[in-house]
Amino acid sequence: xxxxxxxxxxxxxxxxxxxxxxxxxxxxxxxxxxxxxxxxxxxxxxxxxxxxxxxxxxxxxxxxxxxxxxxxxxxxxxxxxxxxxxxxxxxxxxxxxxxxxxxxxxxxxxxxxxxxxxxxxxxxxxxxxxxxxxxxxxxxxxxxxxxxxxxxxxxxxxxxxxxxxxxxxxxxxxxxxxxxxxxxxxxxxxxxxxxxxxxxxxxxxxxxxxxxxxxxxxxxxxxxxxxxxxxx
Amino acid sequence: xxxxxxxxxxxxxxxxxxxxxxxxxxxxxxxxxxxxxxxxxxxxxxxxxxxxxxxxxxxxxxxxxxxxxxxxxxxxxxxxxxxxxxxxxxxxxxxxxxxxxxxxxxxxxxxxxxxxxxxxxxxxxxxxxxxxxxxxxxxxxxxxxxxxxxxxxxxxxxxxxxxxxxxxxxxxxxxxxxxxxxxxxxxxxxxxxxxxxxxxx
Numbered sequence: 001x002x003x004x005x006x007x008x009x010x011x012x013x014x015x016x017x018x019x020x021x022x023x024x025x026x027x028x029x030x031x032x033x034x035x036x037x038x039x040x041x042x043x044x045x046x047x048x049x050x051x052x053x054x055x056x057x058x059x060x061x062x063x064x065x066x067x068x069x070x071x072x073x074x075x076x077x078x079x080x081x082x083x084x085x086x087x088x089x090x091x092x093x094x095x096x097x098x099x100x101x102x103x104x105x106x107x108x109x110x111x112x113x114x115x116x117x118x119x120x121x122x123x124x125x126x127x128x129x130x131x132x133x134x135x136x137x138x139x140x141x142x143x144x145x146x147x148x149x150x151x152x153x154x155x156x157x158x159x160x161x162x163x164x165x166x167x168x169x170x171x172x173x174x175x176x177x178x179x180x181x182x183x184x185x186x187x188x189x190x191x192x193x194x195x196x197x198x199x200x201x202x203x204x205x206x207x208x209x210x211x212x213x214x215x216x217x218x219x220x221x222x223x224x225x226x227x228x229x230x231x232x
Numbered sequence: 233x234x235x236x237x238x239x240x241x242x243x244x245x246x247x248x249x250x251x252x253x254x255x256x257x258x259x260x261x262x263x264x265x266x267x268x269x270x271x272x273x274x275x276x277x278x279x280x281x282x283x284x285x286x287x288x289x290x291x292x293x294x295x296x297x298x299x300x301x302x303x304x305x306x307x308x309x310x311x312x313x314x315x316x317x318x319x320x321x322x323x324x325x326x327x328x329x330x331x332x333x334x335x336x337x338x339x340x341x342x343x344x345x346x347x348x349x350x351x352x353x354x355x356x357x358x359x360x361x362x363x364x365x366x367x368x369x370x371x372x373x374x375x376x377x378x379x380x381x382x383x384x385x386x387x388x389x390x391x392x393x394x395x396x397x398x399x400x401x402x403x404x405x406x407x408x409x410x411x412x413x414x415x416x417x418x419x420x421x422x423x424x425x426x427x428x429x430x431x432x433x
Contacts, residue, residue, distance in 0.1 A: 055421050075429065083425040090418035093369075093426070095236050095376040099344040106344075107427035133239050137379040155427060 006066035006080040006158040006187075007031055008052055013061035015047055022047045023058070024210040030189065036198035036218070037191045038225055039207030048207065049161050049191045053081035065159070079108070082152035082186075086164040088144035092136045097128060097147060100136055104155040122150040126180065142173025149180055159187040166194050195222055236375065237342050242286035244340040249349035256337050263330050269322050276329040279336070288339055296335035297328055304328070338375070347372050365430040373419070384411050 008030040015023040022044040030052075039045040050056035051063045054070035054077045063070045065077045085091045094100040098119050105115045123129045126146040131139060136147060145165060152160055162181065166174040178197050181188050190198060198204060204221035206214040206228070214224035239245075244252070266272050283293045297304070304324050311320035337346075347368040354364035388407045389398070397403040 050421075053425060055425060075427070078425060078427050083422075085418060085422055085425075087418065089380055090415055091422040091426075093376060093419070093423060094372055095343050099342060102344060103428075104426040107429060133237065135236050135379070136376070137383070151426065 007064075008081075008159065008189075009062075009064045010048075010051070011062045011064070013051065013058040013063060015044075015051075015056070015059045021210050023051075026061070026210075026212065028205070028212070028215070030187075030203075032202035033187050034198075034201040034203070035187070035189045036201045036204045037189065037207065038193065038195070038198070038204060038222070039213070040229065043207040044210040045191050045207045046163055049163055049189065050083075052159070052161050052189060053078050053083050055083065079155070080158050082155055082157035082160040084145075084148050084152055084160060084162045084165055086167050088141070088148040089137075091148040091151070092144060095135055095137070097134055097136050097139070098123070098132045100147060101150050101154055104151055108155060118154045122154050126150055140173065141169050142176050145169060145173065145177050146180060149177070153184075153186075157186060159189065160184065162188065162190045162192070164192055164194075165190065166192065166197060236338055238288065238292070238339050240287055240340065242288075242340065244282070244286045244336060247340075249341050249345040250353055252337050252341055253346070253349060253353065256334060259333050260330055263326055263333070266326075269318065269325060272322065272325050272329060276325060276332070279329055279332050282336060283332070286336070286340060288336075292339060293332050293335065296331050300331065343372050343375055363430050369423075369428070369430070377415075377419075380415075381408075381412065384408055384415075 010026050010028045010030075013023055013026045014021065022042075024044075026048065037045045037049060047056055051058060051070065052065065054063075054074035057063075057071050065080050068077050068080070070077050092100050093103050101119045101122055102115045105118060110118075119132075120129075123132055126149070128139075128143060128147060128150070131143065136144065139147060145168075149160075149165075165181070166177050169177060174194070174197075181190065181197070182200075190201075192198060199218055201218055204214070204216060204218045204225075205212060206221055206225045208228055213228055214221040216224070263272070263275060266275065280290060280293055283290060304327070307327070308320045308324050311323045350368035350371060351364045354362070354367055357364055357367070385404065385408050388404050388411070391407075392398060392400065392403050
């Protein structure tokens with residue numbers, strides 16, 4: 001597993017869905033190990049996150065990861081950047097746990113012995129060994145999210161983007177996923193409404209109406225966010 | 233809900249997935265060509281014996297039929313009404329045998345092995361403009377998302393029931409379709425994000 005960081009750069013990025021602008025002239029460089037993206041619903045934070053691995057391409061401007069343009073080198077970018085979605089049910093592709101972990105590695109062209117070794121490592125890491133041959137739909141919400149993270153981690157990306165990874169989870173599973181994110185060697189970029197999750201992060205970027213409202217350490221950035229949301 | 237792979241070491245578990253797929257296709261066709269109830273009953277008995285021989289047990293065979301019992305009841309009643317008891321029994325025995333035969337494949341074959349076998353076996357379609365990788369992934373997705381769709385339907389049904397709409401098929405179908413379409417977009421994103429390339433060699 002690599003711990004190198006791929007520099008991510010947004011250069012004057014704008015995007016709209018129909019007539020509604022969701023990102024307005026964003027220029028940022030992301031280098032820190034733990035970065036949180038917060039903001040109200042519809043503020044543009046998920047669109048921003050999806051642009052990091054080329055799931056969404058900008059209308060204007062340029063997004064690069066390790067020097068690769070997401071618009072031109074999408075497949076190569078996705079080898080650097082993994083993505084964990086809010087709902088693990090939409091991310092788990094194969095019906096059996098071990099098969100789903102293997103899916104991404106097969107896409108990378110890894111050989112069977114390596115796939116089996118890495119699958120076993122990942123199952124042990126997240127306490128899923130006993131579920132190796134179980135149907136994924138029978139796992140709990142937290143286990144599904146850990147399976148989704150496993151499926152991304154085995155592809156050894158340098159950066160993992162999490163789109164509201166704890167939104168659908170109860171407190172215990174939320175804590176398990178938070179611990180899993182904290183223990184990562186990789187750069188983690190987390191879109192979230194869960195402010196407890198990001199208290200120890202290096203940087204918090206607050207989005208409001210497609211613009212960056214604050215970009216700072218957690219305390220001042222979140223104070224600015226709360227002030228904007230509540231007027232206090 | 234139908235069952236998926238059960239680990240084991242029987243002759244069926246060890247058999248190549250491609251051979252099992254071909255056997256299922258051949259067996260399924262033969263079941264439709266059988267002329268009468270006695271012959272069909274003999275095949276059903278043989279299929280049940282395979283469940284026993286592979287260690288899956290008769291419970292696994294029953295589990296293949298349980299989710300469709302209501303459909304069987306409706307079809308049986310319709311056949312009895314149209315053509316009589318014998319036709320109804322023949323019709324239901326045929327479908328039950330076919331379902332249990334298909335169950336032998338899914339219970340003894342990992343989906344990833346089936347996908348690989350299908351990709352290999354359908355390679356001849358590539359010159360015709362069809363992509364075997366996409367076809368086999370569609371099979372995996374179908375098996376993966378049947379339980380998810382059942383869960384969505386159950387959630388929507390509950391939501392409608394608390395609002396007093398427990399007998400309206402349209403009130404259930406429309407939200408299920410909308411949620412399914414949204415989910416399909418998310419799944420497409422997830423497959424892309426995990427580096428899927430249907431054109432890889």
